[in-house]
Amino acid sequence: MxxxxxxxxxxxxxxxxxxxxxxxxxxxxxxxxxxxxxxxxxxxxxxxxxxxxxxxxxxxxxxxxxxxxxxxxxxxxxxxxRTTIDISQIESSKLTFTIDTNYGYGNATSYADVLHMYVSTNFGGLYKDDFEADCKQVEEFQWDELVPVEELPTNISQTHSYEVDMTPYLGQNITFAISYKGQDLANIQGRYNFTDMKITNVYKNGKVTEVPAAEFGFNALNISPAYPDSEQLKNLKYQTSLWDSESNLIVGNYQYATITVGYDVAGMWNTSAISTSNRFYIHASSRNTQVSDVTLKNTWLVSDYIVVNSCSPDQGVxxxxxxxxxxxxxxxxxxxxxxxxxxxxxxxxxxxxxxxxxxxxxxxx
The missing domain is CATH 2.60.40.10 (Immunoglobulins)
Known part of the structure; x- marks a missing residue:
């Protein structure tokens, strides 16, 4: 005893x-x-x-x-x-992710100049309630390339992994933006899958923290088509935020919407698995052959402000x-x-x- x-x-x-x-x-x-x-x-x-x-x-x-x-x-x-880590304590900071184009059709033209990835330390942020102004500012803003366009996938069935040094952005409010813009109606508008996107910080004491894409606060801007054909959106009948009580599309909600419930819609971002498996993607769109409602898709995915060296406050019990x-x-x-x-x-x-x-x-x- x-x-x-x-x-x-x-x-x-x-x-x-x-x-x-x-x-x-x-x-x-x-x-x-x-x-x-x-x-x-x-x-x-x-x-x-x-x-x-x-x-x-x-x-x-x-x-x-x-x-x-x-x-x-x-x-x-x-x-x-504490909500940020002292920059002097960080050994390295990297953004990593993988993109693949594993859809069953398409060609090099389907992916030429369609995808762009950007970063900025002075983007003003989305209004989120003024769609016209938001569209104008993202398309006219002078973004910096996060990944050079020539390093992004250029054809079907490609897988590319990326590592971007984030140390130049420590202590700053940064914004990530992904632009998808179809270029040629005669070809398939390709599909891109993003997996395991995260920022990993390694500290001088050996501690490692990760900020997954689910915490980036991504918002979509569905610029084109501005008023999608209702047939396309039947796949989203369970995403109730898009519909009024009489099953009419609430255009203002659609303009900023990602797919979170239901099946894929051409040219829309699907973020239904971003919080569970850190995966999101944009669905391919048909070429203009015997389909009257096919349009060139133009959509963005824009993050909220991200502080690379941010952290969650410590907790007691x-x-x-x-x-x-x-x-x-x-x-x-x-x-x-x-x-x-x-x-x-x-x-x-x-x-x-x-x-x-x-x-x-x-x-x-």
């Missing part, structure tokens, strides 16, 4: 004492102690623990709420409001609320290292909230 000794630890970073706020308990008396045994030893304000061995934290003062930040990657109190009692909490560190463990403790009512932060150094060997 283990024998425990208790030692009070914690550097109080900040605390507000209750005044005339009606709080029943004084947050200033709340504290944290650590149970010591042969695997957990305290030296001053440092807790020395063995890898894989549980640490037991005990609580004094009965705070209403406690949120625990272990200090591991993604769980640091100091980074709870709520271990106590007003609805549960908690006198102790057990946590195990599975990797060797030094961590800054933090407890955010609060007392609150409908008028006021008092908070106290207790931190300690956890040295895992």
């Amino acid at each position: 283990k024998t425990y000794r208790l030692i009070s630890l914690g550097l109080i970073v900040w605390a507000f004492a209750a005044c005339d706020d009606g709080l029943d308990k004084d947050i200033s008396v709340a504290g944290v102690t650590v149970a010591q045994d042969e695997n957990v030893v305290c030296e001053g304000v440092t807790v020395n623990a063995k890898k894989g061995e549980p640490i037991v934290f005990n609580f004094d003062g009965e705070p209403d709420n406690i949120v625990f930040f272990s200090g591991e990657d993604g769980k640091s109190y100091d980074f709870r409001n 709520t271990i106590k609320t007003m609805s549960n009692r908690l006198s102790s909490y057990e946590y195990t560190y599975d990797e060797i290292g030094t961590y800054k463990a933090t407890f955010l403790m609060t007392n609150s009512n409908y008028k006021h909230e008092d908070a106290k932060v207790v931190t300690m150094v956890i040295n895992v060997k």
Whole structure:
């Protein structure tokens, strides 16, 4: 049976004492102690623990709420409001993706000058409620090429993989844009499949993070045909946002729509799998032979602003609320290292909230 000794630890970073706020308990008396045994030893304000061995934290003062930040990657109190990574900490940043043209027909003419991929650090962004203005600005804007057009697929059944250095764009708001514009009605307007598009950041400490295409905020601009034949859109009958109560096409919704439910429509972007398998594509369109409604397709896919070195704020775990009692909490560190463990403790009512932060150094060997 283990024998425990208790030692009070914690550097109080900040605390507000209750005044005339009606709080029943004084947050200033709340504290944290650590149970010591042969695997957990305290030296001053440092807790020395063995890898894989549980640490037991005990609580004094009965705070209403406690949120625990272990200090591991993604769980640091100091980074709870951080949304970008310091550029100096990034070793490399790359955009990678694959394009293939694996449709069963077409020829080199079907793909000649149809696809363009762009990037910009000063595009003003889509209005998203003024289609005419959005069309004008994307087509007249001076984009930079993300991938030189001569390096994009030039024929049927080709697969090309790409790697683009993103370090020149660190710290900037960038916009990606993909333009698909049919060139010749006498030929098939080809299909392009995009897979595994993501930005990968490698940090100097060895950590790797990825931002998938699903987080780029892509929006379509379906410029042509502006008013598609209703027969084409029957495949989208389950995409209810496109139709009014009498099954009439809501043109304003179609103009910015991607296919998310239903079957493919010629010349429209399909993003139904972008969040699950990081895949999207634009469907091929027929040549003008015995089909009266065939038009040259002109459509864009434009991202929201992307900050290459963006990150999600670190998160703590709520271990106590007003609805549960908690006198102790057990946590195990599975990797060797030094961590800054933090407890955010609060007392609150409908008028006021008092908070106290207790931190300690956890040295895992």
